[in-house]
Amino acid sequence: QSVLTQPPSASGTPGQRVTISCSGGSSNIGRNSVNWYQQLPGTAPKLLIYGSDQRPSGVPDRFSGSKSGTSASLAISGLQSEDEADYYCAAWDDSLKGVVFGGGTQLTVL
Amino acid sequence: QVQLQESGPGLVKPSQTLSLTCTVSGGSISSGNYYWSWIRQPAGKGLEWIGRFYTSGSTNYNPSLKSRVTISVDTSNNQFSLKLSSVTAADTAVYYCARQAMVRGVISFDYWGQGTLVTVSS
Numbered sequence A: 001q002s003v004l005t006q007p008p009s010a011s012g013t014p015g016q017r018v019t020i021s022c023s024g025g026s027s028n029i030g031r032n033s034v035n036w037y038q039q040l041p042g043t044a045p046k047l048l049i050y051g052s053d054q055r056p057s058g059v060p061d062r063f064s065g066s067k068s069g070t071s072a073s074l075a076i077s078g079l080q081s082e083d084e085a086d087y088y089c090a091a092w093d094d095s096l097k098g099v100v101f102g103g104g105t106q107l108t109v110l
Numbered sequence B: 001q002v003q004l005q006e007s008g009p010g011l012v013k014p015s016q017t018l019s020l021t022c023t024v025s026g027g028s029i030s031s032g033n034y035y036w037s038w039i040r041q042p043a044g045k046g047l048e049w050i051g052r053f054y055t056s057g058s059t060n061y062n063p064s065l066k067s068r069v070t071i072s073v074d075t076s077n078n079q080f081s082l083k084l085s086s087v088t089a090a091d092t093a094v095y096y097c098a099r100q101a102m103v104r105g106v107i108s109f110d111y112w113g114q115g116t117l118v119t120v121s122s
Helices: none
Strands: A009-012 A018-023 A035-039 A046-049 A063-068 A071-076 A085-093 A098-101 A105-109 B003-007 B018-025 B034-041 B048-054 B059-061 B069-074 B079-084 B093-103 B106-112 B116-120
Touching (some): A018 A085, A035 B106, A046 B106, A085 B106, B018 B034, B018 B093, B018 B116, B048 B079, B048 B093, B059 B069, B079 B093
Antiparallel strands (some): A063 A071, B003 B018, B048 B059
């Protein structure tokens, strides 16, 4: 049971916009920023969004993040086949004094 | 370019201690404001943070694993290590080492190792 809650799956067709939600609580998302990671099949996770809405250099601007209260979202516009991956949200939890992850969302491009 | 590489036994017997090492290249493990972490992922499941140490020497551990985990550093070899004691089949997973860096006041995992599979079985 993950501390942060994500839908287990999401899907879309090429060119569509999809969003993935991440729900937490007052000790994690409510007080700290959210990072998003993309994990392509068989590879290590890669930082996609940091600070809730910042993109590292090299990440296409099709990817965007937002946070409101104790929830965060990852949006992917202009969906492409190479976006098919697992996506994880993560945040620092002040009560647990550790990093907590969401359970991950498997994105399928139909 | 910072690179991390995990190494260690791929098979550990139940009740024994799992030991892994992460070798860092492209930068010194003892300089800069970085956290060095271990994360694991059971097959087909999500990511679980195990713990980290800071370059100042402080450590944080996942409360659910704290009693069994030790993370230490070997600055002379630019490595950090994970020891997880009293393992069971539930500890079977791909283990990743990763660096956390602060950018614009935000801490995130910016570099990851490729991961190493550890199976707990007799």
